[in-house]
Amino acid sequence: MFLTFLTFLPLIGAIFLAFIPKHEEDAIKQTALAIAVADFLLSLQLYADFDTTTAAMQFTMDVPWIEAWGISYHVGLDGISLLLYIMTTMLTAIAILASFGIKKHIKEFMMAMLALSTGMLGVFISLDFFLFYMFWEFQLIPMYLIIGVWGGQRRIYAAVKFFLYTAVGSLLMLVAIIWIYFHFHKTVGVFTTDIMLITQQINLDMLQQKWLFCAFFLAFAIKVPMFPFHTWLPDAHVEAPTAGSVILAGVLLKMGTYGFLRFNLPLFPLASVEFLPYVCGLAVIGIIYGALVAMMQEDLKKLVAYSSVSHLGFIVLGIFAFNHYGLQGALLQNLNHGITTGALFLLVGMIYDRRHTRLIAEFGGLAKVIPVFTVCFMIMTLSSIGLPGTNGFVGEFLILLGIFQNHMGFAIVATGGIIFAACYMLWMFQRVMFLEIKNPENEKLTDMTPRELCTIIPLIILVFWIGFYPKPFTKTFDASIQHLITQVTPKDHQGSQEPHASANTDVKLAQADAGSSGSH
Amino acid sequence: MSFVNLAFLVPLFPLIGSIINGFFGLKIGKDRVSWVACAGPVLSFVVTLILLVSIFFHPEGTPYPEQSLFTWISAGDFVVDFGLQIDPLSLVMMMVVTGVGSIIHIYSIGYMYKEYSYYRYFAYLNLFLFSMLLLVMGNNFLVMFIGWEGVGLCSYFLIGYYFEKKSACDAGVKAFIVNRIGDFAFLLAIFGIFKMFGTLDFSTVMAAAPTTLIYDSEAATLITLALFIGATGKSAQIPLYTWLPDAMEGPTPVSALIHAATMVTAGVYMVVRCSALFNMAPLTMMIIALVGGGTALFAATIGTCQYDIKRVLAYSTISQIGYMFLACGVGAYTAAIFHLVTHAFFKACLFLGAGSIIHGMNNEQDIRKMGGLKDHFPITYVTFVISTIAIAGIFPFSGFFSKDEILYHALMDGNVIYWGMGISGAFITAFYMFRLVFMTFHGPSHVDPQVHPHESPMAMTLPLIILAFLALIGGLLGIPLFHGWHLLHNFLAPVLAFDLETALHASERMLAEHGHHTSFAEVLHQAQRTSHNIWLEITLMLFSIGVALAGIATAWFFYIKKPELPGKLSKGQWGFDLVQNKYYIDELIDEALVKPIVKGSDLLWRQADARGVDGVVNGVAQTISLFSKIARSFQSGFVRNYAMFMVVGFIILLILI
């Protein structure tokens, strides 16, 4: 019950915001911020109660929703989704704090942000295909509005492209879900869309797994932006307002990787192992391609967007390493990327608010004028490069270690990626921060205001905290990763799948234990 | 009583110093900044001394103490804790780093006093010391890697200290990226080691090396080769050395500390630390020796024709490190460390001397505009000459002992080619070092009038004196010939002990399991054949002194007796301007690597991304709108057309029935 309250708190807040009169700008901003921060603090309570020993779902709530079709409102958190959940609430709070500078329609903007937050949180907690798909589509709408209304010049094009691209991908996923729904009924005999139950009970032969894997893979590959499907990301980022970019980079991209972990791996283990070389190939191409293209960007936000394509290539590589180090590295890098790229977008947003331009050529020699900003930007650049001592390194090291164990070729090329990462980030940093001031406007830049500092400081603390002492974060993953590995590898060793003996047991029994296993 | 729990203090002091200076530098004023900055290294030096003393009481045979502060990364069975190790090897390095480090800190107070962002310089310098100490004291590969990249980062900051200058920024970025290429190979080596040994702790890996790695097996060679490439990245050897000469853009004390004494020797330290692994891979050892010798010779030749005082010293550093790798290549690890220590002393002294000249001649670096500065810079002149004699390798000075030991081992353990490279390198070194001395201090004064050179203040000359003294007596650490007098050898023996015998037998057993029986008997036999006869060593020593003196004589002849000769000689020579422009290596790399990548990625972005992938996406959108345009044309508004369609439809239906 607590989890549901937490997830829908922002939505309730958004509705409450509607009643505040339009011209009371400050009141709107304060309440929106208050709601977001409250949501974040309460979500910390989740971390406190989280029991790291079991891989089962926790804080679950299973209420039948549409009896006839077997759809139930089944929510819960486990190792994989807990920290993503808390990061979402944190980034939403920071994004709202960072968007105090928005001038037009501030009320609608705050409402869209809060609605978006609920959509995202819903995706991470939903354990029912129908519910998952509903939240998956729901969170597209506020994002579309944020890019479409408050964006840059080509915002309509970017917003439509973003929406269509993701929607098309998820349609295929819907087809797959429906197919599973009926296949499950045919083989096991009951209509249900409960993910946990289906993952335990369903048995698919290799061909079915392959097709379903591809369907889900496309939806998530577009979301992750893996190599061929990534062109919507730079446009969406360039046109989105700062807060939109932070949320887009920080959380929306993680849904793709979360999808792989929640659906592709456990549901279609044979296909995952089968498709491993192709996926890793795409991921590695993504890393090198993203890095190379990022090198040549003139627009700061586009550069950071392409760098996220490169970083997420790493994460997918880690996921498909199928061993403890790779998966742990991937999950940790999920967090790191959210923090680092979110911060980078905040910083870029700050200089955009002052100079109203994102072209690297316009800047130069800012280090002398705004020293505090330079230090923050430097820390974030280093974290993005993956310097030991920052969070980027721990994640990337574990991923590369993981993938090296079984696929040496991919590891070598991916490690090459970190050289390019250093190239484009440092070259960008030099052109923006160092050298002498060419443009007179740069002299008059004001340094970071206290509000802006409040958005950046928590992220910097997190960068060094994960960099030097990642234990409190990684211990929440261990149980779930162990569970995931058992799901993926043993079936692989037993060759073809032995028919589930439990298929004919009473399904109600299975449903009962799935529901009640989580301690409140 | 074990003082090992003091170990964490050594890196901690510079870290605290760097944080204080970094954040509160402007507020606490220059004097306090310099106090805080110097306190860090000096305190670390004191603690290192204590640890050094405590290591002597350490009982023989037992493993050296390690202090693990906290578990850093733990993923399943891969547990890495943030540990520091105190053993003779790391102590020697710590002594060098903190000792030379604190001297250079004191020196740079004087040198950098009039800089605006004074605090930023010291913050970076202290951070550098922190990372270097981490690199040296780490007890597993990962902590070493933190130091490894941290040191690369600080050198990026310090080279790019004058960030207004484009050349400085470019040099900084170039240094970081070339180091990063080295780190790429180092990372791969770490993954390989973890895959082979299952752990990254030095103690376990080095102990298990003979039994798990098969002698001269492909895995051993690959891992050690990757480690060596990492080392070349950091220590500026043949393939990845281009960043060091450009790194001279940074302030001179930085060059002294980073590009002479500490950072560039990190590669050597790493190779010596993993000596157990390298001993198992003779192919890599041969490569190391060849690269080392080659670099020594190659860099020395370039050094002869440089006109910037710091560039000459930079190339001489590359060449000297080449010697250290040559020593490692033939297995004489103690000789490499010995040369590392002595090199730290006299090279730091040379750089600081050059710094004081530049400081005195208000930032004039071109030696053609100097000359006859002997009387303007008395102390600098004396210390500079002492260090130059040391580097040339003349008898009582430290350089002679360490270089001669390397040459001796190169001949005995290696082969004549290595020795030949070494000795010709020594000759050229003596030549270009004394060319530098003669051109700056002796001969007619080409100093342009409004520059009036003056000796540097006490704060700068005192370090010079200390370093010169160390360069003088450094040789005592490793007196050859007499048994047991080689202090360093005895000190490092327990760490570098390696029993080839058992390693070969273990490899034979492992190969036997895989079914192909090879015997390493002749390898064993060849290793034990070299006897140690005194007379050969003495003759070698005399020969190398003679070579050094010949180098000095030729330099004297060229630059004092007939100053116009080099000018005339170099005019027409094709070879000369080839060497003058550093064999066009930089331009070659630019052309071969940098430009294609830049052009390729630009092509990748504009064509592949904007037109290719995006094209497909927009293409889909356009085709759909095309279809809708066609469909729209049917609605022509003419009633007759609609009738037509009706009739046509009706007729088709009729036909079909």
Add this chain to the structure above:
Amino acid sequence: MELLIFYPLALVSVGLALGVVLNKNPIGSAVCLIGMMLGLAAVFVLLQAHFLAILQILIYAGAIMVLFMFVIMLLNLRDDDKIWKVRERNIWLSSLTGAMMVGVLYKIIDIIAGAEFNAPAKVPDEFGTVEMVGTALFTDFVLPFEVASILLLAAMVGSVVLAKSKVD
């Protein structure tokens, strides 16, 4: 024997129908249409559908054609000379339909030839009279009859509203 009467009638009505289509002057085509209507009425008589023949003459030839003539006069249309300049754009369209028309005719003939319609049943002689059709109309088909009346009423109101000149 009746064929002797049928063939000329059929030829006359087809010729007049062609006349309607090909005539340059609307008045001319209207007159041809009236002639065709009368020809058809004769055919209906031949089929012993006397009531309908009368209706045909009375309503079709009488009322509707008069309406046509009236509207042509009202709008005093010149003969549009461009009748034969068929727009070049859809020349191949009309030729296509022409070909199709021939195809359809052939198809119909082919079907009809196959069927055995030729021997019509013996029909009581007062078959098509008004009384017979009237009884059928008012017994089985009362509802359609009423619906037809409403339809006509609606058509009247509609045409009046449409055609009256805008007073306001």
Add this chain to the structure above:
Amino acid sequence: MVPLTHYLILSATLFSIGVLGVLVRRNAIVVFMCIEIMLNAVNITLIAFDRYLNQHDGQIFSFMVICVAGAEVSVGLAIVIALFRNKPTVNLDELNLMKW
């Protein structure tokens, strides 16, 4: 006795002439006439079958057809007059405003 097929052929020819007239002619009034021809063609078949099957349904139906034709012509011509008022032409090619 006149075989039924003759009537059907007659009706088919008249019908196709009507259709051709509709397609070819540009004058709205003539198009209406051609539609009348098509309707008459339909009536012939109805009555011919009626006569052949000895029932009265066909005739009733053609009676209905005549009613509808009457209504259709009146409304059609009213529309043509209305159209004529705002644009002095009856040529169908110029009346193409009704498009999407």
